[in-house]
Amino acid sequence: MRILLATRNPGKIAELRRILAGFDIVGLEEFPEIGDVAETGVTFEDNALLKAREVARQSGLPSVADDSGLCVDVLNGMPGVFSARWSGRHGDDQANLDLLLAQVSDVPDDKLTAHFTCVAALSLPSGESRVAEGVLPGHLVRAPRGSGGFGYDPIFVPDGDSRTTAEMTADEKDAISHRGRAFRALAPIVHELLAP
């Protein structure tokens, strides 16, 4: 059974292939006619469903999409769904991270709690949809460390570890990450809805 993952990010495609072994996972690079779906929702679930539904409608294939971000407690959960464009420059990881650090510069270290969240959505061409969530709790550090990962990884330390997620190998991060957790929670739902 073919499943379309609504992303052009090869890392996400590889991760979902590992978790949904047995399914034929393809990415949007095989569907150049499908353009980017605007993430206009106000929650991770809104955006994941928007993308999964639109891509399933256009492709005629069961489709999976995810939306994720970093939620900082003293900023009332921001940048949240705006994580990729917090600085106003979409996808500029360095600018987004610099702005966030500036915004928490006066906050005591023990108040720098935060979590990554990911919502993964599965939509069928019929319109039926299901979602699953993954969360990774932790705290922020002011001095970026590590060169792995992307986005806010150099300033995020998960609970139970002293390393930032940028100091972990890809496998170590996948095993605990919000995205890994959301995709693994979605796997039984995919099997239930799509297994022959």
Ligand code: ITT
């Ligand atoms: P798609 O094309 O697949 O939609 P995207 O760039 O919009 O990918 P996400 O929705 O997955 O990326 O993530 C939104 C932002 O949240 C991302 O640009 C980062 O700033 C942040 N983020 C999400 N997951 C992260 C992670 O595992 N490590 C660090 N930052 C992350």
